[in-house]
Amino acid sequence: MQGLIDHARTFADREAIVSNGQIFTYGELLERSGSVAAALLVGREDLGEARVAFIVPPSFEYVYCQWGIWQAGGVAVPLCVDHPLPSLRYVLDDTAAEVLIVHEAYEALLDETVKELGIRLLPLGEIPDKAPNAPLPNLAPAGRAQLQLRNAQILYTSGTTSLPKGVVTTHANIENQIKTLVDAWEWSADDRILNILPLHHVHGIINVLSCALWSGARCEFLPRFDAKTVWEKMASGEITRFMAVPTIYYKLISYWEQQPKSEQARLSAGARQLNLMISGSAALPVPTLERWRAITGHTLLERYGMTEIGMGLSNSYRGERRPGHVGLPLPGVEMRLADAENNTIREANVPGEIQIKGDSVFKEYWQKPEATAKAFTEDGWFLTGDVAELNDGLYRILGRDSVDIIKSGGYKISALEIEAVLLRHELVDECAVVGLPDEEWGEIIAAAIVSSGTPDTGELTAWLRERIPAYRLPRRWLQLAEIPSNTLGKVTKNELKKLF
């Protein structure tokens, strides 16, 4: 992403990344990413949008791989470090990745797959520290407009199909997503943010990492979320902002509540020093917002986004942050509520689907022209599937139009995907998966099965764990004689939910 790299040159001596106890400057980031680019190019002038997958834990190394891929003219495909092999293989295969940059911890896991798929394996440890003096490609020789079309990244999202879809964003899409947030949330070069989110989704990649680096600010990684460490970071005065999903705020509150009074006071005083705390990726329950405000003095700024659009709506940085609401469209985002016939709803308090236009909106689902066409109206509105209403001047999300999409821990999960995998188990004759409301996780995944045998749910879970990511595992099970359905034979998921 050219804009990020151009900015970095002006911040060369500033601290960019803190990871594994070390501090790295923007200059070092440029040097190491240049080296990755050279190792990818090996004599070619431009990767020409070849897909380059990389599996690297959240760290300085992750960032220089991402930047190196962009600088070489490739398309960055970050793999989730916690996914089991079948999920990783799906992404490598679906993107037809040309190269995989692999951290040593994942080499043994992926070695065979990479050979089978004919992908070049580039071990992270084999990339030289210093960049050679070779030229890097000009990504837009015909002018900046070319960046609007030039693919930069593919992130996978689960939806109303059983297999995840690759969401393609261009260099211009990403630049726009970042600039919108840097302005709206008033990022400054003096900001320091803690990044505890996974780096295969927009929230961690764009809102936290890329906004910080665009601004000349500092981004510190924790390898994974841990409530105690996050509280200590806040108490240390080392960070100025924090962004997370509602489940993480819930977990931080639980940790705080278990501490003695004096410790609570110390942690709360630390958190008060931050200049901004944001929640998103799933609905923020009002009791969580209120409890967090009581503990830290911060009214969480809630915003609404989606992999396909970046961020769409946001409460205000300086003005009102109304609990239970997601604010107004961000500058540059065109938004409307529409009825079932795609007519614009102009009245307040009438629910409709959120539809979005703007330069941040993705280009296409990777190699899925039909799915892409179905996701837009004829006049170019992206159909989010989320339902909202305008309530006293601010938008409020009411839910989704599909029961097959579940949000758990901030992850978007397709019930259809879990069902398709479960049906491959020899003891599962029929099944249906739903999301049940849950204070901590937003929703938890529940699976009903019909079986002529006596399946053990522990064994079913272990079997699934090898095939789907852990956050997509059902946490509640029910064995039924039959799955409730209507006269057309369609599963009535709302009825099923009641059976749990």
Ligand code: MCA
């Ligand atoms: C884990 N566990 C769960 C779930 N996940 N239980 C119920 N439901 C779940 N979804 C259980 C595990 O089995 C384990 O239990 C225990 O919780 C701890 O597991 P672990 O994986 O260590 O959990 P964690 O590290 O505490 O993870 C929780 C988390 C994580 C940090 C909230 O889910 C997370 O990072 N979520 C963020 C996702 C995200 O970034 N989404 C953004 C995408 P046991 O020990 O008994 O096995 S959305 C996006 O990008 C859009 C654009 C947007 O708007 O932002």
Ligand code: AMP
């Ligand atoms: P993802 O595709 O993983 O990017 O998830 C996007 C989805 O997360 C949206 O379509 C919404 O359903 C949900 N979402 C994101 N932010 C919010 C929010 N503040 N309130 C309610 N739902 C949200």
